[in-house]
Amino acid sequence: MPPLPDRPDDAGAAPRSPAQLAALYQELILDHYRRPRNKGALERPVAVGEARNPLCGDEVEVSVALDGDRVTDARFTGRGCSISQASASMMTGLVRGRTRAEVAALRRRVAELLAGDAAAAADPSLGDARALAGVATYPARHRCAAMAWEAVERALRP
Numbered sequence: 001m002p003p004l005p006d007r008p009d010d011a012g013a014a015p016r017s018p019a020q021l022a023a024l025y026q027e028l029i030l031d032h033y034r035r036p037r038n039k040g041a042l043e044r045p046v047a048v049g050e051a052r053n054p055l056c057g058d059e060v061e062v063s064v065a066l067d068g069d070r071v072t073d074a075r076f077t078g079r080g081c082s083i084s085q086a087s088a089s090m091m092t093g094l095v096r097g098r099t100r101a102e103v104a105a106l107r108r109r110v111a112e113l114l115a116g117d118a119a120a121a122a123d124p125s126l127g128d129a130r131a132l133a134g135v136a137t138y139p140a141r142h143r144c145a146a147m148a149w150e151a152v153e154r155a156l157r158p
């Protein structure tokens with residue numbers, strides 16, 4: 001049986017080896033760390049939540065603006081390791097425009113990704129946060145990746 005032809009939508013998407021994927025993820029995490037998106041405090045936040053990770057000395061504070069149940073803006077301040085700050089940068093981009101329930105669903109999805117779930121690691125709704133799949137094999141760093149999500153959940157707690 002001849003090999004199946006490549007699907008047209010696969011054109012240009014070179015297959016990636018695990019090593020190539022790991023390098024790509026590492027690069028994405030460093031990019032978010034060096035050029036954080038949505039960094040700073042909102043002038044008039046509706047809610048604020050923070051999380052700390054004493055193991056690394058990581059701190060993240062998230063401020064959100066809400067329109068009813070929907071996040072209209074999210075920003076963060078903080079310091080710490082590259083994973084904690086990159087995850088906060090990724091998270092603030094993902095939660096904008098989402099309802100509380102949608103943010104909670106995203107947080108669960110990130111937890112699944114960190115637990116090594118392959119479907120979560122490939123879920124397009126996680127955007128750049130899929131790069132955190134590279135952290136899955138380092139349990140000591142899971143908290144670094146998850147704390148931004150803890151902080152936003154605290155901010156959104158009714």
Ligand code: ZN
Pocket residue numbers: 053056057058080081082083084144
């Ligand atoms: Zn850390």
